[in-house]
Amino acid sequence: MPRYDAKRIEEKWQQYWDEQNTFVTLNSPQAGSKGKMYVLDMFPYPSGSGLHVGHPEGYTATDIVVRYNRMQGKHVLHPMGWDAFGLPAEEHAVKTGTHPAVTTKENIATFKRQLKMLGFSYDWSRELSTTDPDYYRWTQWIFLQLFDTWYDVTCEWTGPDGAQRTGKGRPISELPIPENVVELMSKARTSSPSPPSGGEGRGEGANVASGMSREEAVRRYQDAHRLAYVSEAPVNWCPGLGTVLANEEVIDGKSERGGHPVQRLPLKQWMLRITAYADRLISELDNLDWPESVKLLQRNWIGRSVGAEVDFLVEGRGSKVEGEDNTLDLQPSTFDDWKQQRQASGFPATPEPNVLRVYTTRPDTLFGATYMVVAPEHPLVDQITTDAQRDAVNAYREKAALKSDLDRTDLAKEKSGVFTGAYAINPVNGEEVPIWIADYVLISYGTGAIMAVPAHDERDLEFAQTFDIPVIEVVESGSDEANIGFTGEGTAINSGEYNGLPTAEFKQKITSELNAAGLGRQAVNYKLRDWLFSRQRYWGEPFPIWHELDADGNPTGLMRADEPADLPVLHPHMEDFKPTGTPEPMLSKASPDWLYKTAADGTRLKRETNSMPQWAGSCWYYLRFCDNRNGEFFIDPELEKYWLPVDLYIGGVEHAVLHLLYSRFWHKVLFDRGHLTTAEPFHKLVNQGMILGENNEKMSKSRGNVINPDDVVKDYGADSLRLYEMFMGPLEQVKPWQMKGVEGVFRFLGRVWRMYVDDAADNVVLSDAVQDIPLTEEQERVLHKTIKGVTDDIERLAFNTAISKMMEFTNFFTGVSPRPRAALQPFALLLAPFAPHIAEELWALLGNADSLAYASWPEYDAAKTVEAEAEIPVQFNGKVRCKLRVPQNADKETMQSLAEQNPEVQKHLEGNSVVKVVVVPGRMVNFVVKPN
RNA sequence: GCCGAAGUGGCGGAAUCGGCAGACGCGCUGGAUUCAAAAUCCAGUGUCCGUAUGGACAUGUGGGUUCGAGUCCCACCUUCGGUACCA
Known part of the structure; x- marks a missing residue:
């Protein structure tokens, strides 16, 4: 009784592919190649716990794309490797004394066995691990x-x-x-x-x-x-x-x-x-075919802002520290002298010792600056603090130094700070403003100092309210919104000669005027460190x-x-x-x-006794795959030119920022240095969604909802696991596991099997129902519709709907006997990217001697995918009231007259007058009617 | 707080360009097969009213645009993910 036996079939074909080197890819294209295609998975960290069901999700998706494109005649590169440096192996070494290299080797062996068990068509001859000396030799070289x-x-x-x-x-x-x-x-x-x-x-x-x-x-x-x-x-x-x-x-x-x-x-x-x-990391994102959300994530992470640096003269009083050479050399002793001097010298690269430089994105609010804040770590603090305030300031600085970033954020609810006793002079109006230190200003961003405009900045407002500092509104919101607390763009008020200027214009004007006066300049800052x-x-x-x-x-x-x-x-x-x-x-x-x-x-x-972080090895592995045995160079420039960029890169969103940003950075450095011809490594990026447990929660040992791929393969086979992971829903979406769903696709494969195989026979033989007979018109239509549907769906990575279309095909053809071989032969090819083992077995049963891995992808005739007649809805005021059969190619007039002749339609028209008729050829007819 | 993604049957999901909502699968109900079961096959399955032909209501909520809205616009609610004083 040759039932569908996944285990037998899968072991057989995996062995065949291995022995025949079916998926080994040469660097020179095969004859008649339709061009190169580099499809890459984010390589895994080989952990001790083995493969997780999340891994095969992306890997199956790329495998489908890759197998499909091979059959389309593309020269496909699809490698796999190991991101194997990292803490767990070392922590294991601390506990057991086992060398991390040993643990790593074992874990890699487990992962490789599991990946092979799933029938992925990797070119294993290109396998690499970041821990191979032959590999990290070049990681070190790139560092140099x-x-x-x-x-x-x-x-x-x-x-x-x-x-x-x-x-x-x-x-x-x-x-x-x-x-x-x-x-x-x-x-x-x-x-x-x-x-x-x-x-x-x-x-x-x-x-x-x-x-x-x-x-x-x-x-x-x-x-x-x-x-x-x-x-x-x-x-x-x-x-x-x-x-x-x-x-x-x-x-x-x-x-x-x-x-x-x-x-x-x-x-x-x-x-x-x-x-x-x-x-460049921001601007060169534009031409990449990446999810907009990931591009945005990177842009936000880099956090570019354009604003102005503005210098404030610190007033001379009280600025002596006991001890050595601390005499502030206040050469231009008055504000006017200083301005004059700046007018002559221009804006200096580094400000004088008695000048506080701030960064602001809103130079248009300079007239609303009522105090200044410097970060506790700011070098100027010691010099400007007055004796009266020194103890308080020092105490605050010490406290801030001890605080971790966590404490700083935790205490964010309450703004804290201390007055230094010093004052700065606002360059636009000569007003004195007090200088405070507060930990809500970070030393690592901008100049480590700000001008505070409480009327138009949430943080400054909070601080001003805590310490009773005046608030001056300088931007009119122009709407119902109160001016105080308004942080958007508006119109200037209380800003002297600038009153009435819109924010953008004001910014531009004052920046250039400050620049001309040597008091400020345009500046760009990044959140990225x-x-x-x-x-x-x-x-x-x-x-x-x-x-x-x-x-x-x-x-x-x-x-x-x-x-x-x-x-x-x-x-x-x-x-x-x-x-x-x-x-x-x-x-x-x-x-x-x-x-x-x-x-x-x-x-x-x-x-040097430090070591590199785990990110290092993963920054360039996609390059080495093209040329993993090169002993002379990290990649042959010709091969880089041929294979790069990666055409499709699939992996988890967790790498949306770090890995992808770091790789792009290294790539650009190597590009600048003339080692690469491409400016970006990954052309198209897709993030697969996380797979949740059956209870809709993240899978974790503690929740006890972890699904082990080994178990699934043991019970249902690799083809079922692959098919199920793709059938669950859209690739990018988060979706919960359902073991019943695996059973569903397993049953589908059983139906496919019986569509070809006589399961009542003693041996695996083709069913008598499979015959060399011509297709009926309907059968032909189902076949061509299926080929078109599956092809289009693979192209847009909609694997779930591709599978449902193959299910519909199977539901139709299992009900047909005899079954034309001319329908079953191409169907085996359609199924191959998704469930390659059973497809190979059926292909062989149909009498083909070679693997279908490089067989030609079936073609369809668009004309054969449609019926001669279509059933269309007839609507009255937008509501479907009856159905009508019309020729597929009927024009508007024909459709309307056919509808009007229909007795059912006439019944609905009775007692009404037609206001308007909307006809969409081949789709529907809508009568807009009014009761008489 | 801010940014992003998403809300469709009992469940996972489909509807690709504004044109028959619920494809496909799971589950459930009934039937066939069987001594019985498993497996398999067939039929049904959004909700409500109705014996029925049929009708009403339905895509998070409330509005709008349109002959027609799951799809477009406005406001809001909920869930998930990211982020956190970046001036």
């Missing part, structure tokens, strides 16, 4: 590219894609060195520097203040401009995980993974200057960087990169994977022969 690159903001150039751009990543050797570099860098080592963007380039142990050679100064200057740089900034140190985390990995003051508390600590860390690419790129763990890529040591073995702050030929930098051998318990990286426990070496010039060197 970042290290070797500075961003030339003004460079205008045309890329290999033909597009014109301003701004380019260029070799560090081409960085112009300023004349006074020695002076500049000597100063930077002793005082706190403020280089172009971010707080990079802080000097090392400031005991060698002077006597810097030009060569050293140049190196330090270059280091301060690299895309990969070292910064000592407050970071999110997580004692529970023993590592530093990126801002994005901290949620509500706890680590995203594990929920451990996170503290702020100043630490020396590697940063990547992603902010340099902020504008530079990317904190180092971690303190063992199981990540080591950095290919050495630190120079002085005679006492202390780091000088100067660095050397490994030669590309010396890559990869392998991990040191370790027995003990326990974290150091301090922010000191794990790799610092390595043996001295890994940690130290002496350079050819005799300099003692110590290896």
Whole structure:
């Protein structure tokens, strides 16, 4: 009794595909190729718990697209690999002592077995893992590219894609060195520097203040401009995980993974200057075929705002601190002198020591500024605070420093702050405004200081109300809305000569006037921060960087990169994977022969002991798949040109910001450096929706609603799992699992099986009902409609409706006997992308010798998909009252007269007069009537 | 708070361009087959009124545009996801 036996069929064909190398893809197109198609899944982290039902959702979708396109003659690239660095394997090592590499290898084996079990048509010869030394050799190489690159903001150039751009990543050797570099860098080592963007380039142990050679100064200057740089900034140190985390990995003051508390600590860390690419990361989103919501998410994350920087002179009173050289050099002692001087000098790159620079997006509200706020960490605080306020200010600063970001947000309900005792002078009207410190102003955004306009900013208003600060309204809402608290655009009031100007015009006017007066300038700011790129763990890529040591073995702050030929930098051998318990990286426990070496010039060197974050490996894996065995280069430029960009990329929304932003950033750097010809990596992006448990909740062990794909395959087979995951609903939608639904598609496959196979026979043979007979007109129509429907649905990724159309076909043809082979043959091909195992089996039963993987996709004749006659509704005042049969191609007049002749219609027309008749050819007739 | 997505039978969902709402599947009801069951096959299945032909009401709520609205416009409600003092 050869019933539908999924297990037998699936094992048979999986073995066949393996043995025949059916899905191995050469880099040169096959004869008659209809063009390349690169379809990619977001590769998984191979966790110890194996595949989750969420994985096969996206993977089945891409597999359908890929199998379909192969049959359409496309040259298809569809690879799979492993994002295998990361904490879990290392935490397992801490507990058991098993090397993370061993655990990783085992987990990969499990994942691979599971993926093969589901019949995905990956080209396994292109498999890679981010943990392979052959792979991370090139991750390290790309890091060296970042290290070797500075961003030339003004460079205008045309890329290999033909597009014109301003701004380019260029070799560090081409960085112009300023004349006074020695002076500049000597100063930077002793005082706190403020280089172009971010707080990079802080000097090392400031005991060698002077006597810097030009060569050293140049190196330090270059280091301060690299895309990969070292910064000592407050970071999110997580004692529970023993590592530093990126801002994005901290949620509500706890680590995203594990929920451990996170503290702020100043630490020396590697940063990547992603902010340099902020504008291009926004503007080049435009031409991508991505969900608008994801583009918006990225735009918001980057958070570009255009506003103005405005300088406020701090009033001279009380600005002395006891002790050393703190005499504020108030050369232009009066506001008028200062303005005059600025008129002559223009707006300086860095303001004088007695000037407070603020950033605002609403320069049109300058007349409404009633106080200033500087962040507690702002360097000017010490200098401007009056003696009377000093204790209060210091106490507040200490409290703020101890607060984590969580505390700051938690206390957000209550605005807090302290008056510094100092006043600034509003450059537009010479009014004195008090300067406060408050933690609702962040040091890391803009200039770390604001002018507060309580009338037109929620936060400022709240603060002003708490501390009884005057509120001056300067924008008229122009509607019922009260002016106070109105944050939109309106018309200027109480703004002197500017009264009556609309917001936009006012902004433009005052910005250019401030600029002309040397008091302000237009400025752009981003929410996006530079990317904190180092971690303190063992199981990540080591950095290919050495630190120079002085005679006492202390780091000088100067660095050397490994030669590309010396890559990869392998991990040191370790027995003990326990974290150091301090922010000191794990790799610092390595043996001295890994940690130290002496350079050819005799300099003692110590290896960088941080490791790269998990994001590093996933930033470029899509490139390596094109050329995964290349020992000479990370990708053959010809292959990049051929395969890239990825035509379809499917994965979860959780990567909408980080992974996709980081990848795009690296891609653009490599593009700027001439290694790539495409400016963007992923042309079309689709996010699959999450699969919930049967109870409509997220699947989790604690809720006990986790579905294991292994069990589903055991009970129903891979084809049923694939089919069900696609039948559940639209790919992008969140949807709950229903085991009854799996049974439904399993029954469907059983019906398909019996449509071909004689299940009463002893062997698997074609049913006697399947015969070489011509199709009836109706059968032909059903066939062609099905081919058209399934084809169109696959093209628009509507797999659920494609499946329902195949169900309709099956419902129709199981009721037909004898069944023409000419209908069943193409149907097996239609089914193949969805349920490839049973399709191959039926294809073979029909007498085909080869796999259907490269068989031609069935074609349809549009003329054969429609009936000669159509049944259309006849409406009266928009309500369907009866049906009418009309020729498919009938024109309006014919349809109307056919309708009018119909006795049923005439009955409805009785006693009414026709006002109007609406006819849509081939669809409907509507009589608009009025009772007589 | 802000941003985004979505609300259609008992359930998952369909309706691609403003034109027969509920395709397809699940569940349920009845029947066939069977000693019985499983499996399979056939029929029915939005709600209400009616024996019935038929009719009324129905796509979160309230308005609007239109000959005609699940689909377009306005206001609101609910759910889910993201985000959090970014000046």
